[in-house]
Amino acid sequence: MATQSSANAEFYRNLGRMYGAYTGTFIGFVILLAILEQVGVPNRILGYLFVFFTLAVYALIGVMTRTAQVSEYYVAGRRVPALYNGMATGADWMSAASFVGMAGTLFLLGYDGLAWVLGWTGGYVLVSILVGPYLRKFGAYTVPDFMAFRFGGNFTRFLAVIVLVCCSFTYVTAQVFGTGIIASRFLGMDFTIAVYVGLAGILLCSMMGGMRAVTWTQIAQYIVLIIAYLTPIVILSTQKYGLPLPQFTYGQAIADITAREQQMIQSGLATAANLKPHIEPFLSYTPLNFFGIIFCMMCGTASLPHILMRYFTTPSVREARQSVAWSLFFIFLLYFSAPAYAAFSKLEVYTNIIGRDVSTLRPWLFTWGELGLIQICGKNAVNLDAAVAACKAIAGHPGVVRLQDFVINTDVIVLSTPEIAGLPYVISGLVAAGGLAAALSTADGLLLAIANALSHDIYYKMLDPNAPAFRRLLIARILLLVVAVGAAYTASHKPGDILAMVGWAFSLAMAGNFPALVMGIWWKRATTAGAICGIIAGFGLCLFYLVTTRYFPGVGVKYFGMTSLVHPVTGAPLVDIAKAMALPNAMESWPTLAHPLANKVGWFNLNNINCGLLGMPLGFLVIWAVSLITPEPSKEMQAYIDEIRKPRGDTILQEKA
């Protein structure tokens, strides 16, 4: 015992030293590239160096931590210290959507965008209090493992696997899509090739070592992504307000934005109708949808299998709880900076682009315009002449860029802020490397969650319970490869709904998993029949609402009493139902549904991202009602639940050696 704990202490000390050295090397590398840029090395080369250096490091860690042991492969041997597991969870959690998309959403929506920030942080409170530590004590390898044990049998396991695959696969596709965007922009590759390059990076990290390799690469990726996220805004904050603490100085930036908004309206650069004041609430979401998003993202966090399984890797229940706290701390570092990011880039855009003469627009803008991500005067800004011509074509255009003339894709905000602010290219490369780290680390976690569920739950537990360890790991790796290629193939076709589906994944996870997990731990009386009915009812209702409102609005209106959603400010219906129903394709998607995030019809004026708000309460209700009319769980099962509630003692499930 003594030698083991001293070996552990040695291991932890080395961890600190190793990652410290790694961080130093990375910073040194960035400085080296900055010098290279000053010497005149072209931007394209800098981009390649950034991407390949970081990918090589992740791959190296992945290869070094390869393993042939089952418990190492599935739960990293359950010896990841709380702080490091927190860091790994941070990277696992923060996806391309957080890194690239969040600040852009805040830029566009102002206050209403904060619903995502709140929802994606507060969920960890639920993880720690209601679910995570108890699952750790249970000793599962996967979330379906727990479901199957608690709610006896493989049918529940199978349902849990369906829920897991539904919410994880769309999510992973979005990550692969994100790596493709970044690689094609910074390496100048064809998008499809870029997707497969990103895929190779993902597989190098996770193939050989499963959870163990993913854990140690995710920590390395967290370090890259947090440095990359903070550097540009620290520089901007120092330049503007003389203080390198953007999270505190952006209060002034917000005051400046508000002043500039007034000025723009007075000078005719914007109209009161097309300007959304940055701090004004409920302009984009109604209060119901605003609080609905917060609630769904929170409960979704506590139900997403790839997050929950990170807490299976800590050495103890106590450390699992501490680890949740550390996770949120590391996530918080990025999330409380995102509004600062949005504010600084908004101020830059409002002062440097809006009001500028069209013929003097700076060249960086057109590299994004070529990708169709920035529009000037309604046309993709492919070059200066195109932008000038587009504005000339508008009758009575004053020749300066007005607010309504400038449309920027929200995903561009973070990636282009260094260029908007005129920082050296090395900062842009750094940000791209950070975005890549965010997308790769999340994709790794998700792929592993899917492949583990298929190999451990479907193959080992349901099909061949006598499979030797060697074959189980082989199957796990093959499935990982298959799922990864499937995700890359889907992403390479650029499905339009991908980004919307990330939001849906949370609602689906919440409706399918949350009631059964919480009731399974906190209510001994919950029975197998109750859980099965609850999962089917909750998940089914959520899925039904999503699919109907998104793809078959006509059916929803005609048979299910759905009505048009209303505009959050004016209260006017978003779509003229009578007119839409008269169209020849009334039963399918309406032409007005082009925007992927929005559904135009529904119940209670509810956005379909919030479908968990319908599914989850139903799930709880059904589990409760059905459990009460079926016989209570066996004494043995109730004793097991008592055991789960006490940290001391062995885990319930034990891996046969």
Added chain:
Amino acid sequence: MQSSNDEAHWSRTRSLMFTHLAIWFFFGYIVHMFVKPLNQIIIPILNFPLGFYMAAQGSLIAFVVMLFVFARQQDRIDREHGVAEDD
């Protein structure tokens, strides 16, 4: 079987859970329902409108602090009832 010690442990765990859920609900929802009046208050020096600040930073800080406090409180309960793991 369930001893009285275990029952006491679980009832304290449960009330700790409800306390934290109440704080969570306050910072996650209640405070943001008053964003408009809170925005009238400007935090001195930092210049943030208070309603915006709570959603962008205030609640987040509360969540982080809560989790560290919760981990300690639950651990103390576990130790006092002798069900904590060995160090």
